[in-house]
Amino acid sequence: MKRALNFNAGPAALPEAVLQKAQGEWLNIEDTGMSVMELSHRSNTFDAIHSKSIALLKEIMDIPDNYEVLFLQGGASLQFTMVPMNLLQSDRKAYYVLTGSWSEKALKEAKKIGNTEIAASAKESNYTYIPAVEEIAYNPADAAYLHITTNNTIYGTQWKGYPQLENAPLIADMSSDILSKKIDVSKFGLIYAGAQKNLGPSGVTVVIIRKDLINSSLTNLPTMLQYETHAKSNSLYNTPPTLAIYLLSLVLEWVQDQGGVEKLEEMNTAKAKLIYDAIDNSEGFYKGHAVPDSRSHMNVTFTLPDDHATKQFLEQAKAAGFVGLNGHRSIGGCRASIYNAVPLSHCAELAEFMKKFKETYSASVVKS
Numbered sequence: 048m049k050r051a052l053n054f055n056a057g058p059a060a061l062p063e064a065v066l067q068k069a070q071g072e073w074l075n076i077e078d079t080g081m082s083v084m085e086l087s088h089r090s091n092t093f094d095a096i097h098s099k100s101i102a103l104l105k106e107i108m109d110i111p112d113n114y115e116v117l118f119l120q121g122g123a124s125l126q127f128t129m130v131p132m133n134l135l136q137s138d139r140k141a142y143y144v145l146t147g148s149w150s151e152k153a154l155k156e157a158k159k160i161g162n163t164e165i166a167a168s169a170k171e172s173n174y175t176y177i178p179a180v181e182e183i184a185y186n187p188a189d190a191a192y193l194h195i196t197t198n199n200t201i202y203g204t205q206w207k208g209y210p211q212l213e214n215a216p217l218i219a220d221m222s223s224d225i226l227s228k229k230i231d232v233s234k235f236g237l238i239y240a241g242a243q244k245n246l247g248p249s250g251v252t253v254v255i256i257r258k259d260l261i262n263s264s265l266t267n268l269p270t271m272l273q274y275e276t277h278a279k280s281n282s283l284y285n286t287p288p289t290l291a292i293y294l295l296s297l298v299l300e301w302v303q304d305q306g307g308v309e310k311l312e313e314m315n316t317a318k319a320k321l322i323y324d325a326i327d328n329s330e331g332f333y334k335g336h337a338v339p340d341s342r343s344h345m346n347v348t349f350t351l352p353d354d355h356a357t358k359q360f361l362e363q364a365k366a367a368g369f370v371g372l373n374g375h376r377s378i379g380g381c382r383a384s385i386y387n388a389v390p391l392s393h394c395a396e397l398a399e400f401m402k403k404f405k406e407t408y409s410a411s412v413v414k415s
């Protein structure tokens with residue numbers, strides 16, 4: 048069996064070693080005679096997996112002791128609602144930096160909860176860049192928080208540095224670049240990420256929250272939508288997504304085996320460079336959507352000269368075994384998602400394919 052050259056945007060490639068380990072334990076985990084899915088979430092065996100996942104994430108991301116790690120459900124999309132429900136006081140304002148569709152959706156949900164304001168936006172450029180930190184306008188006197196989306200899957204842009212805020216927590220949707228590079232968690236009040244890009248399968252959402260932001264006065268909120276409920280019960284208030292948490296623990300072990308986030312960052316930089324070089328050395332045949340200093344190391348977005356070329360490219364790529372290269376319908380063109388689990392060799396194969404396609408396509412157009 049040949050594994051696909053998987054460039055899916057999410058759910059996305061998982062490390063092969065993780066899938067093999069899970070396969071080996073599928074029918075019998077830790078000599079229980081059961082699959083992990085058949086264990087009680089209150090059993091010692093599952094508890095060890097759950098605690099290990101939390102401990103590994105804390106270690107890998109160097110999460111300070113004044114933060115809580117929560118495993119929730121509902122995807123990053125439910126965090127668009129839970130963040131304002133829990134953190135946007137009625138006399139305050141939530142500030143949002145718009146860098147793409149996910150930030151727009153986050154803002155849309157916050158508007159239903161309270162006062163909001165756009166602190167900066169790249170919308171008028173069709174989200175080709177990340178606004179400079181100096182462009183971000185917010186009032187520290189009334190800010191409940193400032194929300195950013197650290198990587199924009201659809202447009203292929205990524206924050207390179209983060210704003211330093213006075214008197215307001217920075218909240219980040221890191222769904223598509225968590226664990227892709229070293230970050231200083233202490234700069235953030237809350238980080239959230241759906242698992243299905245860099246952490247594991249869909250079904251679990253990681254929330255890293257500074258403990259002072261866990262508000263115990265929100266007794267009127269639905270129980271399941273309060274961070275406090277999950278923080279108080281170690282994310283075991285109700286049945287957690289046990290299989291997803293188990294796979295997350297295997298992905299985290301794999302991250303450690305790779306040498307941690309510093310090593311992954313080096314790899315991701317090298318992977319992205321291969322494909323961006325293929326774009327930049329194509330004499331304008333391929334055009335990147337993002338401006339160079341906002342380019343994402345997770346999602347490379349590019350267009351070809353016209354629809355015919357794009358269609359041919361996608362057809363031939365598919366025939367050559369590449370999966371998931373269609374751009375999102377809102378910007379068209381192509382996109383290669385190169386999350387942590389996508390090997391460097393697959394990126395090299397894609398870069399080579401792009402180079403060859405450009406040559407043969409240009410030659411065929413000249414002839415016809």
Ligand SMILES: *Cc1c(COP(=O)(O)O)cnc(C)c1O
Pocket residue numbers: 057121122123124125149196198199200220221222223241242244
């Ligand atoms: C994929 C993605 C989402 C959506 O996550 P769900 O878990 O499907 O809700 C949100 N934000 C960002 C930045 C993403 O990349």
